[in-house]
Amino acid sequence: MELQALTYIVVGFTFALYIGIAIWARAGSTKDFYVAGGGINPIQNGMATAADWMSAASFISMAGLIALSYGGYGGSVFLMGWTGGYVILAMLLAPYLRKYGKFTVPEFIGDRFYSKSARAVAVVCLIICSVTYVIGQMKGVGVAFSRFLEVDYDTGLYVGMTIVFFYAVLGGMKGITYTQIAQYCVLILAYTIPAIFISLQLTGNPLPQLGLGSTLIGTDVYLLDKLDMVVTDLGFKEYTTNVRLSGINMFAYTLSLMIGTAGLPHVIIRFFTVPKVKDARSSAGWALVFIAILYTTAPAVAGMARLNLMQTIEPTPGEYLAIDERPQWFKNWEKTGLLAFEDKNGDGRIQYSADPEVNEMTKVDNDIIVLANPEIAKLPNWVIALVAAGGLAAALSTAAGLLLAISSAISHDLLKGMLTPNISEKTELNASRAAMAVAIAGAGYLGLNPPGFAAGTVALAFGLAASSIFPALMMGIFSKGITKEGAIAGMVGGIGVTLFYVFQHKGIMFIPGTAWIEPGGANWFFGIEPNAFGCVGAVVNFAIAFAVSKVTAAPPKEVQELVEHIRVPAGAGEATGH
Amino acid sequence: MSSLNEDQAKEYWRRNVSLMVKLMVIWFVVSYGCGIILVDVLNSIQIGGYKLGFWFAQQGSIYVFVGLIFYYAKKMGDLDREFGVDEDE
Numbered sequence: 001m002e003l004q005a006l007t008y009i010v011v012g013f014t015f016a017l018y019i020g021i022a023i024w025a026r027a028g029s030t031k032d033f034y035v036a037g038g039g040i041n042p043i044q045n046g047m048a049t050a051a052d053w054m055s056a057a058s059f060i061s062m063a064g065l066i067a068l069s070y071g072g073y074g075g076s077v078f079l080m081g082w083t084g085g086y087v088i089l090a091m092l093l094a095p096y097l098r099k100y101g102k103f104t105v106p107e108f109i110g111d112r113f114y115s116k117s118a119r120a121v122a123v124v125c126l127i128i129c130s131v132t133y134v135i136g137q138m139k140g141v142g143v144a145f146s147r148f149l150e151v152d153y154d155t156g157l158y159v160g161m162t163i164v165f166f167y168a169v170l171g172g173m174k175g176i177t178y179t180q181i182a183q184y185c186v187l188i189l190a191y192t193i194p195a196i197f198i199s200l201q202l203t204g205n206p207l208p209q210l211g212l213g214s215t216l217i218g219t220d221v222y223l224l225d226k227l228d229m230v231v232t233d234l235g236f237k238e239y240t241t242n243v244r245l246s247g248i249n250m251f252a253y254t255l256s257l258m259i260g261t262a263g264l265p266h267v268i269i270r271f272f273t274v275p276k277v278k279d280a281r282s283s284a285g286w287a288l289v290f291i292a293i294l295y296t297t298a299p300a301v302a303g304m305a306r307l308n309l310m311q312t313i314e315p316t317p318g319e320y321l322a323i324d325e326r327p328q329w330f331k332n333w334e335k336t337g338l339l340a341f342e343d344k345n346g347d348g349r350i351q352y353s354a355d356p357e358v359n360e361m362t363k364v365d366n367d368i369i370v371l372a373n374p375e376i377a378k379l380p381n382w383v384i385a386l387v388a389a390g391g392l393a394a395a396l397s398t399a400a401g402l403l404l405a406i407s408s409a410i411s412h413d414l415l416k417g418m419l420t421p422n423i424s425e426k427t428e429l430n431a432s433r434a435a436m437a438v439a440i441a442g443a444g445y446l447g448l449n450p451p452g453f454a455a456g457t458v459a460l461a462f463g464l465a466a467s468s469i470f471p472a473l474m475m476g477i478f479s480k481g482i483t484k485e486g487a488i489a490g491m492v493g494g495i496g497v498t499l500f501y502v503f504q505h506k507g508i509m510f511i512p513g514t515a516w517i518e519p520g521g522a523n524w525f526f527g528i529e530p531n532a533f534g535c536v537g538a539v540v541n542f543a544i545a546f547a548v549s550k551v552t553a554a555p556p557k558e559v560q561e562l563v564e565h566i567r568v569p570a571g572a573g574e575a576t577g578h
Numbered sequence: 579m580s581s582l583n584e585d586q587a588k589e590y591w592r593r594n595v596s597l598m599v600k601l602m603v604i605w606f607v608v609s610y611g612c613g614i615i616l617v618d619v620l621n622s623i624q625i626g627g628y629k630l631g632f633w634f635a636q637q638g639s640i641y642v643f644v645g646l647i648f649y650y651a652k653k654m655g656d657l658d659r660e661f662g663v664d665e666d667e
Contacts, residue, residue, distance in 0.1 A: 066636075073617075073632055073635060073636075075636075076613060076614075076632075076635035076636050079635070079636050079637075079639075079640065080609045080613055080635060080639050080640070083639075083640045083643050084605065084609050084639065084643055086643065086647065087601075087602075087605050087643050087646055087647060090647040090650060090651070091598050091601060091602065091647075091650050092598070095654075209637060212627070212628075212637075213625075213626040213627040213628040213633070214626065214627055215627065222626070222627030223627055224627050224628065224629070224632075225627065240621070240629050240632040241617075241618075241621060241629075241632070247614060247615070250614050251610060251614050251615075254609065254610065254613075254614065255610075276665045277665065278651065278654065278655055278658065278664070278665060281647070281650065281651040281654060282647075282648070282651040284647055285644065285647035285648045285651055288640075288643060288644050288647060289644055292640050292641070292643075292644055295640055296637050296640055296641070299636040299637065564587060567587070567590075567591050567594070568582060568587060568590060568591075568663050569658055569663055569664070569665060570658075570662075570663035570664070570665060
């Protein structure tokens with residue numbers, strides 16, 4: 001069957017599934033809407049968290065980032081950073097926040113720091129970092145739909161918005177959770193099936209995680225040794241040792257992504273949906289198991305696809321690919337503009353080199369690695385259609401989770417918590433749905449008219465979560481002495497420093513030409529790139545909070561009792577809004 | 579409400595924190611230690627086709643993270659039962 005028809009069938013089937021689930025799991029109360037009724041079992045919650053967490057960037061771009069932009073070892077910052085945060089979540093945050101038993105993150109910050117201002121600052125931090133993140137996702141939704149369904153970007157985005165609108169507005173957290181479980185199954189199959197085939201073809205080992213460390217089929221040369229040799233021959237740095245800028249930068253980058261992960265509100269609220277404190281602990285473990293299936297496959301996909309790409313362009317040493325002989329998948333991806341070459345020396349061959357003067361592969365986009373994988377491995381069309389459905393599932397599930405975090409901050413924290421505390425549950429539920437609709441429309445608008453900073457947004461969202469929300473939660477749980485003044489000053493200072501550093505190097509709101517410091521590494525603080533600066537912002541946040549708390553009046557006794565109370569699991573009760 | 583008196587609550591928290599600290603040390607050693615700081619040293623050891631430091635950075639640390647969380651969940655479950663604060667009535 002034609003690829004296009006197959007794609008429509010597979011994608012159409014998965015959408016019907018998501019919408020069917022949304023109708024089955026529609027929310028009847030604010031408790032359903034915010035925390036899915038509080039009765040999700042930890043394995044289900046782990047699966048939903050994994051889908052929520054793994055965005056279009058994880059699914060489509062990460063392997064390419066590791067293989068191409070970060071040149072192998074340097075890409076480890078994503079692998080360790082985006083998984084290591086779950087250890088922090090499981091031990092330092094999730095069980096205590098679950099014990100506290102409310103609906104939202106700002107609610108905890110407001111109560112622990114006995115101040116509506118603290119809650120308001122937390123809402124602002126949450127909205128800034130969720131909105132920055134959601135813009136990136138909406139772009140992912142638009143790009144994924146337009147590429148897979150061969151419609152234009154705007155149409156793709158409208159289709160995506162409609163689907164998210166339907167299941168998120170109708171079902172709230174409950175609908176989102178069950179839909180995400182289905183989306184996880186789709187995306188993990190779509191990711192691992194091509195990887196298994198490629199591993200089999202190259203090494204004969206069906207497990208990509210082991211295949212990457214195996215010998216190439218029919219030889220006794222290890223895959224990674226071969227890859228190192230091939231890339232260094234063309235003047236690139238060795239794949240297995242290529243550091244991203246510097247060791248300090250690698251360290252800071254990994255740390256920022258870890259604590260950013262632990263501070264992302266849409267991830268944290270997932271742990272409010274399980275029945276017990278001990279479920280919150282194990283649920284983080286299950287989430288990481290499901291994430292690890294993709295994250296340990298990704299380096300194999302990266303290494304193997306890079307080797308395939310290099311060997312396609314240079315089949316035998318010194319003998320480059322003749323333009324007339326390039327394979328079909330190569331031609332297919334030229335049409336999308338993600339792969340491009342230019343025969344500079346006119347010899348009819350495509351020369352690939354680290355030297356920009358000689359290099360004739362003028363464009364190799366990161367996204368090629370996952371998307372072209374099935375074609376490179378000559379897999380049947382249904383696998384390619386499945387990858388399309390997987391990419392869409394990844395983008396949609398993350399967008400839905402973020403939109404829920406934004407809408408609950410608006411309806412529960414702003415409206416119910418601050419502006420009109422006396423509204424009935426029914427009114428609040430309607431307000432949540434309205435807030436969700438507004439959030440989707442707003443995100444859609446930003447997706448259609450992305451501000452100049454769309455490209456850098458995902459990394460920025462992590463930096464902001466790392467520097468504002470994470471330290472406030474940590475101090476709220478682990479230190480009884482932090483005062484409201486300390487917490488507020490810390491959050492403002494942390495997010496301020498991070499924004500300041502990013503903007504001074506990349507431009508105010510990323511508008512070109514407004515950076516007031518020469519771009520490039522010369523002026524970087526200890527050589528730390530702006531994307532990796534969240535951990536420094538977090539240190540600033542902690543330092544300010546402790547200093548200010550020293551000189552302000554100690555927190556009241558009932559707050560100190562609240563901290564004692566959340567440290568012991570018994571009597572957690574159900575998550576409530578009151 | 580929690581049924582612990584002040585001393586028990588302190589002891590429960592102390593043991594929780596001490597378990598946490600031990601596990602966070604392992605967390606730090608496998609990721610930042612083996613994957614970044616000592617990567618060059620470990621890369622001189624080769625296991626199968628993997629240089630060890632590279633393996634820790636791209637695969638090994640993730641497996642250890644999963645193990646750490648489940649170990650923590652199990653040990654805390656034991657601790658909850660010991661102090662009678664577990665949630666299974």
